[in-house]
Amino acid sequence: MYPPELDLRLDGFEAADEQTQEAFWRAIQIEQTELTPLAEHHAPDGASYHVLHNGAVTWGTPGEPQLVALHLQRDSATKTFRFAHATLPLPAMAQSWLIHRGCPPKEISLAPGRGTTPADEMTHALEQRLMSDGDHFALLHSYTDDDPENSATVVVLRSLDERSPSPFRVFHEDVDTDSWTHTLREGGFATYAEALQWCDDALGGEAPSLPPVQPTVRSAQRPANSLPAPARRPAGRSR
Template sequence: MHPPHLDLRLDGFRATDEQTEEAFRDAIGIDHADLIPLAEHHTPEGTSYHLLHHAAATWGTPGEPQLIALHLWRDLREKTFGFTHAPLPLVAMAQSWLVHRGCPREKIRLAPDTGTAAADETTRALEDRLTYEGNHFALLDSYTDDDPDHAATVVILRSLDEHSPSPFRVLHETVDTASRTHTLREGGFTTHAEALRWCGDALAGKATPPPPFRSTVRPGPQPIGAPPGVGHRSAGRGR
C-alpha cells in the first residue's frame, strides 16, 4: 500500500520573494517525495496547516526529529505564498505548534488508522495537555530511536516560567510496534544535566521513574500566539 501523496495546493502560486523561495526549496521542496501527510487543514482564506512525517529522516543524523509542522499562507489575489515550519519529535508537539498558529485543534488530529494509538488514558491526557501548553516551553533536546524492537523518543523542554518548580520537563514516548500503540510519560528536573542523564538512561533501558513534573500552566486552552523558536540538539547516545 502506497503512502498518501502530499498535495500542498501551491499550483499557480509563487513564493513572495527569492529568499522565501530558496528557504521553501531547502526545507520542503527537496524532500517533498519523502514527506507523508498525517493530518492537514485548509481555510477558505488560503491558510494551510500540515503535520508531516519525514520518511527519509531515519537515514539522516541519528536521533533527529521525524515530524514536520508546516504552516502555509497564500495571497489569493497576488497568487503568492509564504511559510514557516518546525521539525518536532512528537505528534502532540507538532499539533501544539500548529494550534498556536491558528489551526483549530480538532482539525489537526490524526485519523484513527494513522500512526499509533495512545496505549492508555494517562498518555491521552498528557498529549491533550501538551497541545495546549506548547507555548509555555522551549524545546532544548530530543532523540528519536526508530528501531522497531525498541522504538522510543525522549524530549527535554525548558519552562519559560522562571518560577517553575520543575524548570526542565522530560517526555518519554515508547512504541509497541506489535500492538501499534504508544505510551507517553513525563517528569521534572531542576537542572538540565539531570534531565540529560535521565534521558540517556531511558534510551538505554535503565531509567528509573523520573521525579514528577510540577506544572505552573493553568489547565485548558491558552490564547493563540507565536510560541518560542524551536532549537534543539540530540539528547542521549547515537545509534
C-alpha cells in the same frame, strides 16, 4: 496499503519572492516525496496547516526529529505563498505549533491509521495538554530511536515560568509496534543535566521511573521580565 501522497495545493501559486522559494526548496521540496501527511487543515482564508512525517530523516543523523509542522499562507490576489515550518519530535508538539499559529485545535487531529494510537488515558491527557500548552516550554533536546525493536522518543523541555519547581520536563514516548500503540509519560527535574542523564539512561534501557512534576505555587502577581530567553538546543545524541 501505501501512504497517501502529499498534496500542498500550490498548483498555480509561486513563492512570494526568491528568498521564500529558496527556503521552501531546502525545507520542503527537496524531500517532498519522503513527506507523509499525518494531519492537515485548509482554512477559508487560504492558510493550510500540515503535520508531516519525514521519512528521509531515518537515513540522516541518528536521533533527529522526524516530524514537520508546516504552515502555508496563500495570497489569492497575487497567486503567491509564504510559509513557516518547524521540525519537532512528537505529533502533539507539531499540533501545538500549528494551533498557536491559528489552526483550530479540532481540525488538526491525526487522520485514522496515521501513526500509532494512545495506549491509555494518561497518554491522551498528556498529548492534549502538550497541544494546548506547548508554547509554555522551550525545546532543549530530543532523540528519536526508530528501531522497530526499541522505538522510543525522549524530549527535554524547559518551562518558561521561572517559578516552576520542576523547570525541566522530560517526555518519554514508547511505541509498541505489535499493537501499534504508544505511551507518553512526563517527569520533572531541577536541572538540565539530570534530565539529559535520564534520557541517556532510558535510551540505554536502564532508566528508573520518571520523577513526578512538582506543582507550582502561584503568587498573586507575576514578576516582571520572568520569561528567560530560549536556550540553544544541544547536538543530538549519537548511537
